[in-house]
Amino acid sequence: MKEASPLYRGYVLFILVVVYTFNFIDRQIVGILAVPIKSELALSDTQLSLMGGLAFALFYTFLGIPIAMLADRSSRTWVMTAALAIWSAMTAACGFAQNFLQLFLARLGVGVGEAGGVAPAYSLISDYFPPEKRARALSIYSFGIPVGSALGILLGGVLTSYLGWRSAFVIVGLAGLAIAPIFRLTLREPKRGGLDGEGAVTTPAKLNEVVATLVRKSSFWGLSFGAASSSMMGYGLIFWLPSFFVRSFGEALPEFFAWMPAFLMPDNATPLLFASYFYATILLVGGIAGIWLGGVMADKYGPEKKSTYAVVPAIAFLTTVPFFVVGVMATSLWIAFPAFLVLQALSLVWLGPVLTAFQQLVQPNMRATASAVFLFVNNLIGIGLGNLAIGAISDGLKNAYGDESLRYAILCGTVFYFIAAGLFLLTAPRLKKDWAS
Template sequence: MSETTLEQPVLPAQPAPLVRPGYRVLVMAALFVVYTLNFVDRQILSILAVPIKTELGLTDTQLGWLGGPAFALFYTFLAIPIARLADRLSRVRIMAVSLALWSGFTALTGQVGVFWQLFLCRMGVGVGEAGGVAPAYSLISDYFPKHQRARALAVYSFGIPFGSALGILLGGYIATAVNWRLAFTVCGIAGLVMVPIFLICVREPARGALDAVKGAARPVPLKAVLVILGAKPSFWLLSAGAASCSVLGYGLAFWMPSFLARMHGMKLADVSLLLGGGTLVAGTLGIWAGGVLADRLGGRAKAAYPLVPAIAFLIAVPLYALGFIARDLWLVAALCTLPLALGLAWLGPIIAAVQHVVPPSMRATASAIFLFINNLVGIGFGIFFFGRLSDFLAPRFGAEALRYSMVIGLSFYLLSALFFFLASRKLERDWEG
């Protein structure tokens, strides 16, 4: 696409009534449902990894390829060009097309017969989901004033624990009652049904209307965004911190069902109930607490945005370590519930901070660059890392290999805390608006 095409005027601003509180609730509900479906389709593979591995005869490394690089390859590399379009064209329509694509490939996953077909379907899901998040961040920033954005983004991020829990519960139930193939088909069809509903409920808002920044709606070239970000060290530190914690976050989300099945002999239905309920409750509380704390403390000092999750990670590491080495199942569940909440507290504060290190007209692109770094490392490397490390440790530790790979992975939370601490020292200077 030529630079001339990319510089076309943005859609005209919508009238003021669209930002009335009642309508904003409707918009948030629609965005939340789409994000929930995003994580249903993303997380369902983890709970179904055990029956898929058995039927298709896969190794942990192959499972790591499916959960990591197969999904992350196109998901990360397409996110930036799609976000460039979202900074110029209708973000709502881009999200609707993306939802249709990833839902279609999810449904198609139920028809695969060999590893390479499953790999291609996961790549297709990644292609669709590439346009599902960065445009949503930008929409939320244009529907909610800056003093509410961390909480608004936290509410949107509830889609992560809700979608993960639903994927685990629904996938586990359908796979137990029928088979794993039907679980993919049902989830994919649900997303396709949501496409027209989303288009009806959500309209394109005026860009930057809630920010006191002149020229907020004027699109800018990618080079200009990179120049501005190049002068904002806090952005790169926030991105590095998010990527580091996502290595562990995505890794644990994918491998925890296999860990419980192997280490504690749990059946698929029991694993889905335990993890689904824990993810829903702990994840939601953790995300909300992080957003509320950041909005309250961030008004006094911008450093609070990265410091809140940094402290949360430092508390989570020893709790997770004790939970992984515990032999009693209920002790494992108790010890891992709080760090699950702490591990998701970063979403509201960090995403809100990223929205404020650039002008409104650059938010979708800046978010896409942030997500590129976060997801390429977190999803692309994290899930594969645990699977490959488990296979590497297997000759020495046997069935305990996955347990030790998860303990080693906790070092990524410590690295993330360090990056967020360094970002807290730069954020005040880099803040826009």
């Protein structure tokens, strides 16, 4: 297969971003729907966190590695098509749940599908873009995180206000199903390692070979656990901040958006709707800015100095903390908004540099599997424990702080950014030695 044209590479990146966007819409929409779900199904914060985090993380993390091994041996485009169809169908099924158990099981199904949606995409991008452009390409792909998260929050809030939370699940699930055949029919499978030079290894690797390779590379584990530590707050904030804004700023939110056109402010508008506008803006603007900044810096400085791929995220995490404290402790939305905007940008700088490093720490024949191992660590800890930790702390502080308990529970999470920065700084000197030639 000849090298793809720049125009087609642009389309590949576009359709992959679209699929990743749906990945995060379906993953994160439950954050904004947590308020009406809790009310209708009479759930505690701990149950909400189990449904929103652990239910998804269980199968998403454990199935990711075998599915990625399949992607390293077969068509990555087919694997991603099936994954998109499954997670979209199970998202729609969430709209029919009548109790906690049914919703928990439906979210498990979403995790089953999304287990095959990301690692194969990393591998595809590495075979469509040369090494010197990969950080920016992977950063653009990662735009699906803030765009999908923002749309999940926004669509969740708008659709719930007009149609109810059940319809919100069904509509976004069916929309994802409609994309699946378009994705399969228009995305070609590229040659593995075609842009990595003559020495690139493309023969499918066995699991024990992948494990043996990764065990020898301490930088892989330092980056994985550092990213996982930051993801505890990343996923925890996406899930809990909508509830935090409603609980702590509910009466002030309508005033903050008094300038909006009337058609976006229905007569029955609730604080939940305004919280969705507020947080979706933060996710979209801050997220895209931070991800792009990280990718540009990695492509500019990383090829000459491999430690850049860890140092840049570490600095960003340390800089995040003061904005985090100001945003969480603010009593005015006019102070909270810029603080959370900068916080969101800095907290996602790591994506481009770290994802690029993972693609270069192993040979092309094991990229999807190695990415899945990273996702296993990152998401089992980040999704599985981040939501749960904040929810459990919030429940524990309920008697002392009432509705403000969530504010102090979130504040406790700043420690995870310090841990992430420390692990990245310890890892930085080892990247040059572990880089795959």
